[in-house]
Amino acid sequence: MALARVKSIALVGLRGEIVDIEVDISDGLPGYSLLGLPDAALLESRERVRSALQNSGALWPNKRVTVSLSPAWLHKSGSGFDLPISIALLMAQGEIPQRELGDHIFLGELALDGSVRPIRGVLPALLAAIDQGISTAIVPLANAAESRGLTAIRSIAVSHLSQVISFVEEGVIPEEVCDEVKEVSQSPFDLSEVVGQKRARFALEISAIGGHHLLLIGPPGTGKTMMAERIPSIMPPLTQAEAVEVAAIHSVAGALRDRSLDSRTPPFVSPHHTTTTTAMVGGGAHFIKPGACSMAHGGVLFIDEAPECKPGVLDSLRQPLESGLVAISRAAGTVTFPADFLLVLAANPCPCGKFNGKGRACTCSSLQIRRYLQRISGPLLDRIDIRAFVEVPTRTELAASEVGESSGVVRSRVIAARAIAAERFLNDPWTTNSQIPASHLRERFRASRDGMAFLHNELDHERLSARGYHKVMRLAWTIADRNGVTSPGLAEIESAYQLRQGVEIS
Amino acid sequence: MTKQTTQLGADGETLVASYLKEQGAVIIARNWRIKEGEIDLVARLNGKLLFVEVKSRTSDKFGHPLEAIGPEKALRLQRLALAWIATHDQWGADYRIDCAAVHYRAGLKPIVEYRVGVL
Numbered sequence: 001m002a003l004a005r006v007k008s009i010a011l012v013g014l015r016g017e018i019v020d021i022e023v024d025i026s027d028g029l030p031g032y033s034l035l036g037l038p039d040a041a042l043l044e045s046r047e048r049v050r051s052a053l054q055n056s057g058a059l060w061p062n063k064r065v066t067v068s069l070s071p072a073w074l075h076k077s078g079s080g081f082d083l084p085i086s087i088a089l090l091m092a093q094g095e096i097p098q099r100e101l102g103d104h105i106f107l108g109e110l111a112l113d114g115s116v117r118p119i120r121g122v123l124p125a126l127l128a129a130i131d132q133g134i135s136t137a138i139v140p141l142a143n144a145a146e147s148r149g150l151t152a153i154r155s156i157a158v159s160h161l162s163q164v165i166s167f168v169e170e171g172v173i174p175e176e177v178c179d180e181v182k183e184v185s186q187s188p189f190d191l192s193e194v195v196g197q198k199r200a201r202f203a204l205e206i207s208a209i210g211g212h213h214l215l216l217i218g219p220p221g222t223g224k225t226m227m228a229e230r231i232p233s234i235m236p237p238l239t240q241a242e243a244v245e246v247a248a249i250h251s252v253a254g255a256l257r258d259r260s261l262d263s264r265t266p267p268f269v270s271p272h273h274t275t276t277t278t279a280m281v282g283g284g285a286h287f288i289k290p291g292a293c294s295m296a297h298g299g300v301l302f303i304d305e306a307p308e309c310k311p312g313v314l315d316s317l318r319q320p321l322e323s324g325l326v327a328i329s330r331a332a333g334t335v336t337f338p339a340d341f342l343l344v345l346a347a348n349p350c351p352c353g354k355f356n357g358k359g360r361a362c363t364c365s366s367l368q369i370r371r372y373l374q375r376i377s378g379p380l381l382d383r384i385d386i387r388a389f390v391e392v393p394t395r396t397e398l399a400a401s402e403v404g405e406s407s408g409v410v411r412s413r414v415i416a417a418r419a420i421a422a423e424r425f426l427n428d429p430w431t432t433n434s435q436i437p438a439s440h441l442r443e444r445f446r447a448s449r450d451g452m453a454f455l456h457n458e459l460d461h462e463r464l465s466a467r468g469y470h471k472v473m474r475l476a477w478t479i480a481d482r483n484g485v486t487s488p489g490l491a492e493i494e495s496a497y498q499l500r501q502g503v504e505i506s
Numbered sequence: 507m508t509k510q511t512t513q514l515g516a517d518g519e520t521l522v523a524s525y526l527k528e529q530g531a532v533i534i535a536r537n538w539r540i541k542e543g544e545i546d547l548v549a550r551l552n553g554k555l556l557f558v559e560v561k562s563r564t565s566d567k568f569g570h571p572l573e574a575i576g577p578e579k580a581l582r583l584q585r586l587a588l589a590w591i592a593t594h595d596q597w598g599a600d601y602r603i604d605c606a607a608v609h610y611r612a613g614l615k616p617i618v619e620y621r622v623g624v625l
Contacts, residue, residue, distance in 0.1 A: 029580065029605060029624045030573045062570035064624075 002026060004091035004098060007105045007134070008084040009125040010069075010076045013288060013328075013335030014248055016128020018105070020070045021081065023088035028064030036069030039077040039286040048079070048110045049086045056114035056161045061093050075332040077287040080119040083108035083138065086161060087168060096169050103135040106164070107143075114161040118142035120254035123247055123261070126150055138164055144176065145261050146251055149244075189230045192406040196397030200227060203388035203499055205410055208235045209417045210478030211432035213321070213343040213383055215306075217373070218390030220353045224346040227390065228302040229268060231344060233407035236415045237264035238298055245338060246298045253290050266299030269341075273308040277316045281326050281339075288328055288335040293320050296341040306345035307375040314380050317343065321383045345384065347373060356392065385434060385471050386499045417481040433477040438470045447476055451493035458497070472496045518562030518608035518616070519546050525606075525618050531556065538590060545586050555601035557587040562608040571607040572621065580625050 002025040009016045019036075032046045050060050067085055069076055084106035090096045107125055109117040122143040129137055130152045137155045139147050147155035156173055158164050163174040194201065200216065204227060207214040216224045238246060243264055250256045250267075259267065271280060271292040278284075282291030293301055306314060320326045324340035349355040350369040355362040362369070422431055430436060436445060446452060455472060458464040464472070475496035476488035485492060523533050531551035538545045547558035559579075561571035568574075575583075583603050591599055607619040 027621050027624075029575050029621065030570050062572060 002092050002094075004088040006084045006088045006091070006101050008081055008107060009105055009128055010074055011121045011124055011128075011252060012074070012333055013290075013337055014124045014252060015335075016125045016131075017071070017074055018128075018132050018134075019074070019076065019081070020068075021084045021088050022068045022070070023085065023092040024066045024068075025061050025089075025092045026064045026066070030062045030064065032065045032067070034067045034069070036072045037075045038069065039075070041079050042076055042081060045079065045082050045085055048082050048112065049089065051112040052082070052110040052114040052161055053086055053089070055112060056165070058090055058095050058165075059093070061089070065089065075286060077332075078119060078121075079109035079117070080107050080121075080125075082110040083116060083161070083164065086110060087164060090165065091168075096165055099168060101168070103133070104138065105129050105134050105136075106138045108138070108140040108158070110161060116140045116158050116160060116164070121252045122146045123244075123251040123256075126153055126155065127244070127248065129153055138167065141176075146247070146256065149262060189226075189233055190407045191230045191234060191410055192403050194223060194227055194230065194404055195400070196393045196404075197223065197227065197390060200388045200390045201404065201410075203386050204231055205234065205414065206475065206478050206482065206499060207231070207342065207344070207386055208410075208414045209433075209482055210385075210421070210474065211342060211434040212385035212475060212478065213434075214345070215376075215381070215384045215387045216344065216346045216390050217349055217387065218346075219356045219392060220348060222390045222392050224390050225270075225302075225304055228270075228300065228304075228344045228346060230407060231300045231302075231342065232266040232268045234410040234414055235266045235299070235342075236411070236418055238266060242298050249290050249294050249297055249337065253295060255295065267296055268300045268302065269293075269296035270302040270304060273303060273305040274310070275313060276310070277313050280313055281316050281320070282328050282335075282337055283330065285330060286332050288330055288332060290337045291326070291339075293317055293339040293341060294326060294337040297338045299341060300344055301341040302344045302346070304346045306347050307372055309375075311375075314345075315377050318379060318383070321380075343384065345376065347376070349373070356389075382467060385475055388499070413482060417478070420481045420484075421477070433474045433481070436474055436477070441470050441473050445473065445477060445487075447473060447488040447493050448490060450490040451476065451488055454490055454493050454497075464497075468500060472500050475499055514562050514564070514610065515560070518606075518610075519560045521608055521616060521618055522558060522560045522606045522620070523547055523549075525620060526551070526556070526558070535590075540586070540589060540593075542589065543582050543586055545583075545590060548590060553600065555587075555591070555596065555599050556604055557583065557590065557601065558604045558606055559583055560606045560608065562610065564610045564612075566609075571609070572605055572619075572624075575605060575624075584625060 005020055005022045008019050008021055010019045053060055087106055091098050109119050111117050118140045122139055123146040126137055126147055137153055139155050139157055141157040141159040144157035157176055158174055166172040218224050246267060247261050250259050269292050280291050280293055282289055282294055320339035325336055326339045327336045350362055350364040350372050352363050355369055421433055425431055455469055459469055476492040479492040479495050480488040526549050531549040533549050535548040538548055545557050546560040549556040561574055563571040587603055602623045603625040605621045605624045609617045
């Protein structure tokens with residue numbers, strides 16, 4: 001029989017679909033047709049497979065080769081089908097005996113000498129395979145780290161086509177060369193390195209506890225970036241499920257090298273302010289890649305110089321901020337990536353950056369100053385609970401020998417406060433204070449009598465909008481959790497009011 | 507083309523012709539040539555017209571002989587077959603286009619590889 005069939009996985013976003021790869025060899029002019037909506041990289045598989053087979057001592061069939069990838073309607077991309085195609089080819093030719101491999105999947109790109117190269121998206125592909133009841137996966141050795149944590153599937157790491165051939169023929173499992181396991185990467189930064197900045201530190205902590213998005217405003221060189229970089233180090237470590245999800249996204253993006261697979265540190269992603277909307281939310285014609293906001297899933301998305309962003313780029317974040325997901329539609333289909341992140345924006349107070357304190361050094365006109373922060377659109381600012389001013393450290397602060405609290409100390413407070421909130425929301429669909437719906441806030445989560453009176457007074461004097469009112473309440477709950485108070489009183493409300501109103505912009 | 511390769515091609519065509527005769531075919535024409543090109547062999551087998559392209563090689567160094575038949579050559583074979591049918595007033599005849607590869611190896615008997623109905 002000149003027909004053989006093996007399985008592989010095609011990724012659509014994070015979702016994996018089993019792909020049947022059929023190879024038929026028939027008489028006719030030598031030729032190769034690849035069916036099933038392949039992209040350019042996949043079409044080139046012919047040349048790679050051919051050279052790899054010949055250089056591994058196998059023969060290329062000088063006949064008519066038809067390769068079909070089904071389901072035929074699914075757009076397939078990438079080089080990961082090289083390995084399954086060549087195995088099916090060898091079986092169809094009778095070079096290796098036909099075997100029933102229905103519960104095996106093959107993943108891998110082939111080099112011209114027959115060695116197996118890494119591909120992206122191995123982890124989500126394996127997760128999909130587990131869902132589909134696949135028992136064994138053949139993966140490139142360079143991707144072996146991605147399969148290591150998974151026990152529900154047997155993965156066989158291979159570095160050369162010949163190893164795959166002897167596995168299919170005789171069941172020989174190649175010895176796994178243990179590549180050095182990377183250290184579980186802790187965030188390399190520590191909050192103790194930040195000098196002074198008592199208020200901003202408080203803002204970071206509250207942000208980490210309640211999941212409140214944050215805007216840091218301050219002149220250049222005051223440490224906005226430095227502080228933002230340290231937020232992951234004070235956030236609670238990711239749970240196992242979250243860590244796998246984050247790793248899967250990074251695997252699809254081909255960026256797992258920057259991040260150890262079993263790292264529990266929340267990711268920190270800082271796209272440049274010239275970034276495009278596509279890079280921010282994800283996209284791509286054939287292979288839809290996750291954008292910065294999905295890469296930051298479970299962690300921090302930090303945008304420095306936020307007002308310098310092109311119009312529309314920041315606003316593209318509104319959908320993920322609302323739903324924790326991004327849906328990207330392209331010709332190839334619609335893909336949904338998780339994008340539940342803590343948004344941290346940093347901005348200078350004005351175009352020249354010197355407008356702080358008395359602002360004597362500032363050369364901007366008052367109109368310029370007013371317009372600068374307005375470049376961040378109102379609807380987006382609405383979703384940002386905390387506006388913190390980062391001030392220039394004073395002489396005494398810089399000279400002080402006492403070191404600020406370390407990330408570890410702050411993190412343990414964050415974890416404790418989050419636990420209190422989680423207990424309160426046991427029967428609710430949300431887990432952090434920033435997610436409490438407004439209606440619940442007014443009924444179930446009221447502050448103390450004097451606290452409410454303070455807010456109502458501000459409302460009456462039109463110093464607070466209805467939206468601001470709710471935001472202050474949410475922040476007050478977070479502060480209460482931090483301070484171990486059962487429900488917010490006047491002190492918490494006032495403190496929250498300051499965080500919220502830190503700077504009045506829009 | 508050198509004399510040697512021309513001879514090689516002719517030898518290959520003779521081999522294929524005798525192979526076809528063994529199969530019970532009648533050779534109608536050899537090297538039928540018009541301006542557009544040449545048909546190596548025209549034969550009739552069980553009432554069907556066969557147009558055969560023969561490729562002869564002494565090594566596979568430059569790939570399989572039949573790989574030399576690209577899409578352009580295939581199209582020309584189609585056109586030539588129709589031209590033959592037109593000039594011989596065989597409209598409506600059942601026909602097919604075959605290809606044959608003849609492998610010559612020093613000291614060995616040449617091998618004929620015959621592919622039926624390739625186009």
